[in-house]
Amino acid sequence: MSHLLSIKDLEVTFRTAEGTGYAVTDVSADLKPHQITTILGESGSGKSVLGSAIVQLLAPNASAKGSIRFQDRELTTLSAKEMDRIRGTEIGWVAQNPQSALNSVFQIGTLIAEGPIHHKYITKNEKPTFVRKILTSLRLPEKLDKQYSFELSGGMAQRVLIASGSGMVPPLLILDEPTKGLDDNNVAAVKRIIEDLAARGSTPLVITHDVDLAEELADEIWIFYGSQLVEQAPKEAFFKQPLHPYSKGLIDATPKRGLVPIPGESPAFNTRPVRCTYYPRCPAALEICRNQACPTVTLDNRRVKCLRY
Amino acid sequence: MKKISTKASIYFLIAVIAIIIVINIFAPLIAPYDPTATQMTLRNELPSSVHWFGTDGLGRDVLSRVIYGGRGSLFISFFATCLSMLIGIFIGGLAGWYDNWVDHSLQVLMSLFQSLPGLSISIAVVGVLGPSNYSILIALTLTGWSGVARIVRSQVREIKHKQYIESARTYLPSVFYLLFHHVLSALWPTLAVLTAQRMGRMMLSISALSFIGVGLQPPTPDWGVMIQDAKTYVIQQPWALIAPAVMICIAAFCLTRLGERLRDYRDAQMRTMENM
Ligand SMILES: Nc1ncnc2c1ncn2[C@@H]1O[C@H](COP(=O)(O)OP(=O)(O)O)[C@@H](O)[C@H]1O
Ligand SMILES: [Mg+2]
Numbered sequence: 001m002s003h004l005l006s007i008k009d010l011e012v013t014f015r016t017a018e019g020t021g022y023a024v025t026d027v028s029a030d031l032k033p034h035q036i037t038t039i040l041g042e043s044g045s046g047k048s049v050l051g052s053a054i055v056q057l058l059a060p061n062a063s064a065k066g067s068i069r070f071q072d073r074e075l076t077t078l079s080a081k082e083m084d085r086i087r088g089t090e091i092g093w094v095a096q097n098p099q100s101a102l103n104s105v106f107q108i109g110t111l112i113a114e115g116p117i118h119h120k121y122i123t124k125n126e127k128p129t130f131v132r133k134i135l136t137s138l139r140l141p142e143k144l145d146k147q148y149s150f151e152l153s154g155g156m157a158q159r160v161l162i163a164s165g166s167g168m169v170p171p172l173l174i175l176d177e178p179t180k181g182l183d184d185n186n187v188a189a190v191k192r193i194i195e196d197l198a199a200r201g202s203t204p205l206v207i208t209h210d211v212d213l214a215e216e217l218a219d220e221i222w223i224f225y226g227s228q229l230v231e232q233a234p235k236e237a238f239f240k241q242p243l244h245p246y247s248k249g250l251i252d253a254t255p256k257r258g259l260v261p262i263p264g265e266s267p268a269f270n271t272r273p274v275r276c277t278y279y280p281r282c283p284a285a286l287e288i289c290r291n292q293a294c295p296t297v298t299l300d301n302r303r304v305k306c307l308r309y
Numbered sequence: 310m311k312k313i314s315t316k317a318s319i320y321f322l323i324a325v326i327a328i329i330i331v332i333n334i335f336a337p338l339i340a341p342y343d344p345t346a347t348q349m350t351l352r353n354e355l356p357s358s359v360h361w362f363g364t365d366g367l368g369r370d371v372l373s374r375v376i377y378g379g380r381g382s383l384f385i386s387f388f389a390t391c392l393s394m395l396i397g398i399f400i401g402g403l404a405g406w407y408d409n410w411v412d413h414s415l416q417v418l419m420s421l422f423q424s425l426p427g428l429s430i431s432i433a434v435v436g437v438l439g440p441s442n443y444s445i446l447i448a449l450t451l452t453g454w455s456g457v458a459r460i461v462r463s464q465v466r467e468i469k470h471k472q473y474i475e476s477a478r479t480y481l482p483s484v485f486y487l488l489f490h491h492v493l494s495a496l497w498p499t500l501a502v503l504t505a506q507r508m509g510r511m512m513l514s515i516s517a518l519s520f521i522g523v524g525l526q527p528p529t530p531d532w533g534v535m536i537q538d539a540k541t542y543v544i545q546q547p548w549a550l551i552a553p554a555v556m557i558c559i560a561a562f563c564l565t566r567l568g569e570r571l572r573d574y575r576d577a578q579m580r581t582m583e584n585m
Binding site: 060111 | 483
C-alpha cells in the first residue's frame with residue numbers, strides 16, 4: 001500500500017532558557033491512507049509537537065530535522081506560501097482545547113466558512129448553504145451559525161472546531177485530543193464524526209491519551225513515549241499482544257484492565273536520548289538496555305522500538 | 310458611599326461629547342448671530358441679555374463664536390485621529406506579527422517618529438506647507454501614528470500566541486486576513502481607548518497651534534483663535550477668553566477622561582474573563 005505521509009528520522013528540539021529540549025527524537029513512520037490511525041501516549045510525550053511539525057507550524061524557538069513527505073511533496077522544504085495552500089485544504093488540523101481555540105468575537109458560521117472561502121473552495125454566496133450542510137452533518141442545530149463560541153457547551157465547541165478544520169475534507173486530518181474533557185455522549189458523537197470523515201475520504205490521525213478511545217476508533221495504533229514512537233501496530237494485534245513493555249503498562253493502567261499505574265515519571269530530555277527512553281521505568285529492562293542504542297525492528301505488519309525483539 | 314460606576318461615567322462622558330458635537334454641527338441653527346459679523350459700535354461689551362457672553366474686540370457675538378468654535382478642531386482632530394489610528398494599526402500590526410527584519414525596521418521607524426518633539430514638528434510642517442487644515446492634519450498625523458503603532462505592536466505580540474489565532478492559522482492561507490481580522494478583533498477595546506485619548510490630545514494641540522498663530526486662522530471662529538484674539542482685552546472683557554477656554558477644557562477633558570474610563574472598563578472586563 002502506498003503511503004499518505006512518510007516521516008523519516010524526525011527530530012524536533014526547542015531552544016529554551018534552560019538549554020535545548022528534545023521533544024521528538026528518532027521518529028520514523030508511514031501513515032496508511034483510508035484508515036484511522038491513533039497516536040497514543042501520555043501528556044508531554046511529544047504528540048502535539050509531532051502534529052505541529054507535520055503542518056509546519058512549530059513555535060519560533062523550535063527547530064526540526066528529518067524528512068516529512070506528504071503524498072509526493074517534501075513538506076520540510078516547501079515555501080511558506082505553498083504550505084499555506086496545503087494547510088486546511090490537504091492537511092487539516094483540529095487543535096486541542098476547543099473553547100480557547102475558537103475566536104469568541106466571530107459567529108460560528110464565519111469560523112466554519114472562512115477557511116473554505118479564503119481557499120476559494122466555496123464562494124461567499126455559498127456560505128449559508130455550506131455552513132448549514134456542515135452543521136447538519138455534525139448533528140448540530142442549524143441556528144448555531146449565528147451564535148458565538150462562548151455560548152457553546154464543551155461538546156458543541158469541539159464539534160464546531162472539527163467543522164472549521166475539516167470543512168474542505170482534507171486528505172489528512174490531524175485531531176489533537178478531540179475527546180479531552182468530554183462526557184460519554186459527546187465522546188461518542190465525536191467518534192462518529194471522525195468515522196464519517198474517514199468514510200468521506202479523509203485520513204484521520206487522532207492524537208489522544210485515551211486508550212479506550214484508541215481501542216474503539218483506531219485501525220492502526222502508534223504508541224508515543226518519551227519523544228519517540230515505541231510501537232506501531234494494527235489495532236487488533238496490538239490489543240491482543242502489545243509488544244513494547246510501555247504498551248503493556250499503558251493497557252494495564254486503563255480502568256477496565258485493573259488500573260495498574262506505571263511507576264515513575266514521564267521524562268523530559270535536555271540531551272538527545274541514546275538508549276531506550278523507557279529504560280528507567282521499564283519492568284522488563286535487560287542489562288543491554290542500560291547503554292545500548294535502541295533500534296526500531298519490523299515484525300510482520302508492526303514495528304517496535306525495543307531491544308527485546 | 311458608592312462610587313459612580315465606570316459604565317455610568319462612560320455614558321455620561323459620551324453624552325457630553327455628543328452634545329458638544331451636535332452643537333457644533335447645528336451651529337448655524339443654534340447660534341443667535343453670525344459669528345463673523347463685526348459691529349464696531351459694540352466692541353468688548355460685557356455679557357447682557359442681548360449678547361449672553363458679551364462681544365469681542367471686533368464687536369462679534371462671543372456666544373455665537375463659541376458655538377461655532379469647535380468645528381475646525383473637532384473635524385481636524387477626528388480625521389487626524391482616524392489617520393494616525395489606521396497607520397498605527399497597519400505598521401504596529403505588521404511589526405507585532407513578524408519576528409524578523411520587518412519588525413526591526415518598523416521599530417526603527419517608530420522610534421524615529423516618536424522621538425520627534427510633537428509641537429515643534431507641527432510648527433515646522435505648517436511653516437513649510439503654509440497654514441491650512443491640511444497642514445494641521447498632516448502635522449498631527451505625522452506625530453500621532455507612532456504612539457498608536459507601539460501599543461498595537463505590543464498587543465499583537467501577546468495576542469498572536471493565543472490558541473484561537475494559532476488554530477485559525479492552520480486553515481487560513483492569508484496572513485493579512487489573519488492579522489487584520491482575527492488579531493484585530495481582540496484589539497477593539499484598546500483601539501477605542503486609544504481613539505478617545507488621541508482625539509482629546511489632538512484637540513488640545515490644534516488649539517495650541519491656533520493660539521500661537523500657526524493653526525486655524527482668524528477670522529475663523531475657533532476656540533484657540535478666540536483665546537488669542539481675546540487676550541489683548543482680557544481686563545475689559547474676560548468672558549471672550551474664559552468662554553472658549555472652558556470649552557476647550559471640557560472637550561479635551563471629556564475625551565481623555567473617556568479614554569481612561571474605557572481602559573478601566575476594559576481591564577475590569579478582562580479580569581472577570583480571566584476569573585471565569
Ligand atoms: N514552544 C515550546 N518551547 C519549549 N518546549 C516545548 C514547546 N512546546 C512543547 N514543548 C515541550 O515539548 C514536549 C512535548 O510537548 P507536547 O507535544 O505538547 O506533549 P503532548 O504529548 O502532551 O502533546 C513537552 O516537554 C513540552 O514541554
Ligand atoms: Mg498535546
